Amino acid sequence: MERLDAFMARAAALYYAQRAGLGRDFTTAPEMSQAFGECLGLWCAVTWQAMGAPARVVWAELGPGRGTLMADALRAVREVAPGFAAAAEIHLVETSPLLREAQARRLAAAWHARFEEIPPGPMILLANEFFDALPIRQFVRRVEGWRERWVEGGRFVELPCAHAGEAPEGSIREWGEAAEALAGAIGARLAREGGAALVLDYGPAESGFGDTLQALRDNAPADPLGPPGEADLTAHVDFAALARAGRAAGAATHGPLPMGLFLQRLGLMARSAMLARAAPAQAGSILAAAQRLVAAEGMGRLFKALALAHPGLPIPAGFEG
């Protein structure tokens, strides 16, 4: 028997080591549109300028998948912000050997298994659809009190626990303990050494109740408690909790904002229109992808953007107002 977070961690390690079905089981924003990575690259360049344009800056990404986001971002900044491109030292946090290989085909970088291994210094960090892959814990309110969910033989088992708080019977509370610890570590580093982090992921702006654990295989829902490693397991990111953890560690936080609004403020639609004009044969699919990223009924509302930053930095691009 394993506690749910231990089961999820084991399943994720197996999944990303053996299958890593990016594009087959699920699709992410950078795989849909090159404008996504380009706009985030410009966000990083503007942030670097606001940091006083340090001669050396750690440019890090958590869970870079196929390396598409960073490759698009790098191409954009080489063109419009060569000073930042020259100062940036790319560090990728990736545990999957399969995906490290894919990233190495596109990027010259240093690789790390954990955020804590990134060398010190001012940092600009990106994390797209990384936090949703981190293990969560789940608590269920029963008449006798709260019970924590463990996993045995593909089923949940509920065990007594120390969770507290009032809620109607049957309520489910999730706790992204690992995600909060990481947000705290990022916040502490930014407060100490300078820089900013941009987290893009799916989940609510406010903490709430409900079971959001899900599994995808071949772009269709699968059983989250099925054989570990065969499907991609994720859960909603609790952005309010991440922001609290970042602030408690000394960082300033900005957002969360709906991702659609954030991307529009960064100029994603204008950039997509430019790309469509340059490639008329693909114009329909380029504009449809951009629309899916920003539209409320697509990814524009459920996905959020949250920034953690050194408290001395101005409000990061896209978060004003």
Ligand SMILES: C[S@@+](CC[C@H](N)C(=O)[O-])C[C@H]1O[C@@H](n2cnc3c(N)ncnc32)[C@H](O)[C@@H]1O
């Ligand atoms: C859903 S994919 C997102 C990929 C990419 N960011 C994108 O938007 O296309 C999750 C990524 O995080 C990596 N990953 C998952 N759990 C991890 C962990 N605990 N430590 C380091 N990397 C992890 C995966 O190998 C993969 O690269």
